[in-house]
Amino acid sequence: MHEDKLEKLLRDTLQQEVSKERHYLDGLEKEIVAELTGQLPKRGWLQTLTRLFAQMQRSRRRQLAVIGITAVIFLFLGIFVSERVPLVHGLFSVYDKQQKATIATNSDEGQLLFVMPAPGAQTVAVVGSFNNWKPILLTDEDKDGIWLTNLPLPPGRYEYAFVVDGRWWGQDPLADEYVRSFGGYNSVRYVGYTGDKI
Amino acid sequence: MKELVFLAFVACLLTIVPTQITLAETTSIDVKEELQSLGLRSTTEIMSAIETGFLQGRLAPDEMVSLLSNLAAYNGEREDKETILITIARALKDDSLPVTMLIGKVEEGLARKVSLQAIKQMVSERASLLAEVRDLLYTNLIFTSSEYGQENCLVLPLPRFDFLVTQIADTLANYQESGRSPLEGYLVYQEMHTRLSMLERNAIIPAEDVELVLERIKPENLTRILSNVLSQQQQ
Numbered sequence: 001m002h003e004d005k006l007e008k009l010l011r012d013t014l015q016q017e018v019s020k021e022r023h024y025l026d027g028l029e030k031e032i033v034a035e036l037t038g039q040l041p042k043r044g045w046l047q048t049l050t051r052l053f054a055q056m057q058r059s060r061r062r063q064l065a066v067i068g069i070t071a072v073i074f075l076f077l078g079i080f081v082s083e084r085v086p087l088v089h090g091l092f093s094v095y096d097k098q099q100k101a102t103i104a105t106n107s108d109e110g111q112l113l114f115v116m117p118a119p120g121a122q123t124v125a126v127v128g129s130f131n132n133w134k135p136i137l138l139t140d141e142d143k144d145g146i147w148l149t150n151l152p153l154p155p156g157r158y159e160y161a162f163v164v165d166g167r168w169w170g171q172d173p174l175a176d177e178y179v180r181s182f183g184g185y186n187s188v189r190y191v192g193y194t195g196d197k198i
Numbered sequence: 199m200k201e202l203v204f205l206a207f208v209a210c211l212l213t214i215v216p217t218q219i220t221l222a223e224t225t226s227i228d229v230k231e232e233l234q235s236l237g238l239r240s241t242t243e244i245m246s247a248i249e250t251g252f253l254q255g256r257l258a259p260d261e262m263v264s265l266l267s268n269l270a271a272y273n274g275e276r277e278d279k280e281t282i283l284i285t286i287a288r289a290l291k292d293d294s295l296p297v298t299m300l301i302g303k304v305e306e307g308l309a310r311k312v313s314l315q316a317i318k319q320m321v322s323e324r325a326s327l328l329a330e331v332r333d334l335l336y337t338n339l340i341f342t343s344s345e346y347g348q349e350n351c352l353v354l355p356l357p358r359f360d361f362l363v364t365q366i367a368d369t370l371a372n373y374q375e376s377g378r379s380p381l382e383g384y385l386v387y388q389e390m391h392t393r394l395s396m397l398e399r400n401a402i403i404p405a406e407d408v409e410l411v412l413e414r415i416k417p418e419n420l421t422r423i424l425s426n427v428l429s430q431q432q433q
């Protein structure tokens with residue numbers, strides 16, 4: 001009985017002491033965590049990615065799935081940007097069409113590409129010395145305002161102009177030179193021999 | 199299987215042969231009919247020149263039918279149309295000149311819907327230039343006929359000679375139409391040099407023809423030609 005009293009007295013005294021010093025413990029846990037985090041080295045995005053991929057190496061299927069999803073995201077992002085930004089869209093369209101034309105010119109001897117940017121035009125045609133100045137219609141299948149046609153022509157020097165909704169346009173940026181004719185301009189392109197000379 | 203291949207072959211023949219026949223149909227008879235439909239007084243003279251052009255290989259029936267039908271459909275005085283055709287006919291028969299450039303300019307003028315007066319003037323100027331350039335080549339011993347048996351002379355086949363004459367005359371005409379002074383001989387020569395070099399670079403004209411012309415023709419020759427044509431126009 002005496003021991004019990006003594007134990008109770010000790011416990012009460014300890015509790016009183018703890019209660020008295022309790023304010024020291026408030027926030028101590030947070031302080032320790034913050035201190036430990038600050039001491040740890042910061043991980044960059046590259047390390048994070050490396051760690052992520054290292055974890056994924058365990059599963060090849062998961063790896064491929066992530067690559068596929070990333071590719072699809074970037075594809076949609078590219079389409080979104082090119083559709084929303086007119087300059088980028090226009091530049092890529094002209095570049096793409098010229099690239100295709102270059103390939104056509106290289107593979108098919110004497111193919112001459114005519115490109116005319118005319119957004120909103122109803123009809124665009126090319127007239128020239130290659131067919132007695134009769135209009136040949138250009139097309140704009142993807143409706144991006146860039147009209148084109150590819151004509152097979154024998155080697156020679158050709159004068160031509162574009163006719164956009166009935167108005168003559170004789171200064172093609174792709175021309176080799178320009179000449180004055182009937183008070184207007186004609187563009188000139190040369191189609192060369194790639195085989196035997198004349 | 200053999201039957202199928204045979205049927206495919208026959209089908210191809212049936213498709214290709216009529217197309218070729220249709221393409222080869224245009225003859226001098228069609229040209230004559232088109233010319234008569236214009237109702238001109240000089241039909242005989244013009245037709246005779248056109249036939250000469252066919253014989254020399256300087257004209258093709260298709261290109262003449264196209265020119266005559268476009269002229270017939272064009273709104274303008276009959277006299278102006280006749281003058282244009284007579285200018286071409288005389289250049290072809292009397293002066294023995296290549297007329298492809300003249301026909302091309304008439305077609306261009308009609309397509310641009312310019313007046314027949316403007317076309318008439320341009321054809322006349324260019325015909326004079328063709329004659330002057332041809333004479334210049336002759337005086338510099340560049341010929342198209344073997345009857346000139348002189349030393350140092352070059353005899354070119356007719357298509358090559360015609361092409362050379364046409365290109366030089368066209369360069370001079372373009373220079374004149376750009377409104378620059380005919381007295382700037384060096385500039386005119388530079389234009390001719392650029393044109394012939396571009397043709398040579400694209401292998402459209404033989405290098406020896408270009409070298410010969412650039413070596414024998416001088417800037418003062420070109421100035422004289424332009425001045426002659428200018429004074430003819432003023433008269």
